[in-house]
Amino acid sequence: MSSRLINEYLREDKLPHIWCPGCSHGITMRAIVKAIDNLNIEKNNICIVSGIGCSSRAPGYMDFNTLHTTHGRALAFATGIKMANPKLKVIVITGDGDCAAIGGNHLIHAARRNIDITTIVFNNNIYGMTGGQYSPTTPQGERGTTAPFGNIDKNFNLCNLVKAAGATYTGRSTAYHVNMITKLVEEGIKNKGFSFIETLSICPTYYGRKNKKGNVVDMMNYLKNNSINVKAAEKLSDEQLKDKIIVGELYKTQEPEYTEEYKKIIESFQKER
Amino acid sequence: MMSNHIKLMQGNEACVEGAIAAGMRFFAGYPITPSTEIAEISAQRLPRVGGKFIQMEDEIGSMAAVIGASLTGLKAMTATSGPGFSLKQENIGYAAIAEVPCVIINVQRGGPSTGLPTSPAQGDIMQAKWGTHGDHPVIALSPSSVRETFDLTIKAFNYAEKYRVPVIMLMDEVIGHMREKVEIPNREDLEVIDRKKPTSGLVDYKPYRIEDGELVPPMAEYGGEYRFHVTGLVHDETGFPSNTPKVAESLIKRLIKKIDDNKKDIFLYEEYKLEDAEIALISFGSTARSAKSAVDMARAEGIKVGLFRPITIWPFLDTEIEQLAKKVNKIITVEMNLGQYAIEVERKACKYAHVDKYGKLNGELITPDEILKKIKEV
Structure with a gap:
């Protein structure tokens, strides 16, 4: 199964990837490719855009139209691509620093427009590429090289943020819940509007080591044991949900999509003639 | 379509008319004095010709969206002034290294910083050349009348498409806001250059492969016949990153050479x-x-x-x-x-x-x- 996915969707000559041993980004990348395979979308009709960071290296390995942009700007580049050719399925792969810190403005505005882009965040709670600095999703109290005494910044709940900004689909999964990533990405791509999928990833090299999270298996077990499905979470109090990772399809609605609305403006002039 | 007619127009308006005549079909921008009319008129004009306009959340995003649209096959432009021009610099460098044709209009105003927003200046001469980091090619043009703004905007697109570079139009507040009589030429009298596309049916397509004796690679578009990778990292002819000193040197030298060797055409x-x-x-x-x-x-x-x-x-x-x-x-x-x-x-x-x-x-x-x-x- 895997080898077929590799043959068909990955650029084998670009492998092995640059990710550290134990990093779960590869698992997430495979889950995305599986979603595309399940949806049977023509490869030339997909454009994958990323910013800068560990996660943003994924598109280089994926055999689609791919664009590795500047730090934080993937969604702005993707907006230009989607506007220019709305037939393209545009997918953004980004990280927690890339999309929530330097690219935070583009994130909320892409969500606000409800432009048909599926954004997948590989959230490893740290800046990995630059060596382990705290990010907007590093939990309070945890350490990074730039938070040697513990992080005092409050961390973002990304799914709540983009929902409030206007996204029409949000979901969360983890590197442990691989099939769920695939399912959420499929639904996200199918949604005609801005879709946002947060996938928790593990970074044993920096985040794990800095915060004494044990080995790779321990970190995976943490994702497994501390996750709770959104359905089950509904029955629990905020106190019981403290420190839990709520996974599953979190929000889904329908709103007019940006490029469709713009198309109506163009068509109104064509009718005039 | 466009007949030989005379109009009283502003430099900023002539800029948009020139851009549309050159084939601009995408504009992304952010409001800033004294270039705002360029965005306003683009918003009015573009959907009428089947083009797209978007007001982005900031100047950085506008430059990014322009590059994305150009990679997807549309002729794309943005317009700004001093502070916005500073913000766009990182992505202008991206367009330079990834060889993405685009036009950046800078209606210069007094600086530094917020400076004198409604007054003319010509203080961005050096920023146009050295604003983004690293050695890179750039073309910058400066009109001195409304009619010339029309003509030079077309030239800007032509150079961008021909050499796959960002082209900067250094206007100033006076040229942008001044009204003059402009005789708009017939469309068939205008020289409009489109980017060279790769030949169809290639088995081993490489997006940055240079034909013998050429300096500018042909350019495919996202959603077309070929799939390809684009990055702001130093890359080889396949478009994928490379750390090899030889690749780095030959890429940057070619980027500079493609402009240096064509000065006669650009001067x-x-x-x-x-x-x-x-x-x-x-x-x-x-x-x-x-x-x-x-x-x-x-x-x-x-x-x-x-x-x-x-x-x-x-x-x-x-x-x-x-x-x-x-x-x-x-x-x-x-x-x-x-x-x-x-x-x-x-x-x-x-x-x-x-x-x-x-x-x-x-x-x-x-x-x-x-x-x-x-x-x-x-």
């Missing part, structure tokens, strides 16, 4: 009464209009002065300035800054002629009288 300038001139003024943009009047005033008093007006600001008109310096005794650069273009002129001309400069940056235009006074001084 644009105007000479006014230089045949017998002993003193040459060098001035561009709105300032060149005052300089032209000053030439006439000086000539009326028997002083042999002429004007050399660079239209292409970058690449620097090195050979032309050198030739000019050999012909005259004295050169006076006139610009609305403290001598940014003068630095380049001095470098090339000092061996042959005395170079003096006149600059002003208080938000007021340089008047012909002031220039005449300076001529008499030297």
Whole structure:
């Protein structure tokens, strides 16, 4: 199964990837490719855009139209691509620093427009590429090289943020819940509007080591044991949900999509003639 | 479609009309004085020709969206002024290394920082060349009338498409907001250049492969026949990153060479009464209009002065300035800054002629009288 996915969707000559041993980004990348395979979308009709960071290296390995942009700007580049050719399925792969810190403005505005882009965040709670600095999703109290005494910044709940900004689909999964990533990405791509999928990833090299999270298996077990499905979470109090990772399809609605609305403006002039 | 007709229009309006005539079908921008009319008119005009307009959340995003749209096959432009031009610099560098054609209009205003938002300036000469980090190619043009703004915007797109580079239009507040009579040429009389596309049916397509004797790779688009990867990292002909010193050096050198070797095609300038001139003024943009009047005033008093007006600001008109310096005794650069273009002129001309400069940056235009006074001084 895997080898077929590799043959068909990955650029084998670009492998092995640059990710550290134990990093779960590869698992997430495979889950995305599986979603595309399940949806049977023509490869030339997909454009994958990323910013800068560990996660943003994924598109280089994926055999689609791919664009590795500047730090934080993937969604702005993707907006230009989607506007220019709305037939393209545009997918953004980004990280927690890339999309929530330097690219935070583009994130909320892409969500606000409800432009048909599926954004997948590989959230490893740290800046990995630059060596382990705290990010907007590093939990309070945890350490990074730039938070040697513990992080005092409050961390973002990304799914709540983009929902409030206007996204029409949000979901969360983890590197442990691989099939769920695939399912959420499929639904996200199918949604005609801005879709946002947060996938928790593990970074044993920096985040794990800095915060004494044990080995790779321990970190995976943490994702497994501390996750709770959104359905089950509904029955629990905020106190019981403290420190839990709520996974599953979190929000889904329908709103007019940006490029469709713009198309109506163009068509109104064509009718005039 | 477009008939030969005469219109009274603003420089900013002429810029949009020129862009649409050149084939612009995507504009992303952010409101900023004194370039805002370019966004407003693009918003009005583009959907009527099947094009797209988007007001992005910031200047950085506008530049990014323009690059994304260009990679997807549309001719794309953005417009801004001082502070916004600074914000766009990182992505202008991206367009340079990834070779994405695009046009950036900078209607210059007084700086630094928020500076003088509603006053003209020509203080972004050096930023246009060196604003983004690293060695990189850039083309910058500067119009000095409304009609020329129309023509040069078309040229800007043509150069962008032909050489796969970001092209910067250095307008200024006066040119942007001034209204003049413009005779719009017939569409069939305009030269419009489109990017060269790769041949169809290639088995082993490489997005940055250069044909023998060429310097610019043909360009495919997202959603077309070929799948390809684009990055801001140093890359080889496959488009994928490489850390090899040889690859890095040959890429950056080719990027520079594709402009350097084509200077003849890119060099644009105007000479006014230089045949017998002993003193040459060098001035561009709105300032060149005052300089032209000053030439006439000086000539009326028997002083042999002429004007050399660079239209292409970058690449620097090195050979032309050198030739000019050999012909005259004295050169006076006139610009609305403290001598940014003068630095380049001095470098090339000092061996042959005395170079003096006149600059002003208080938000007021340089008047012909002031220039005449300076001529008499030297």
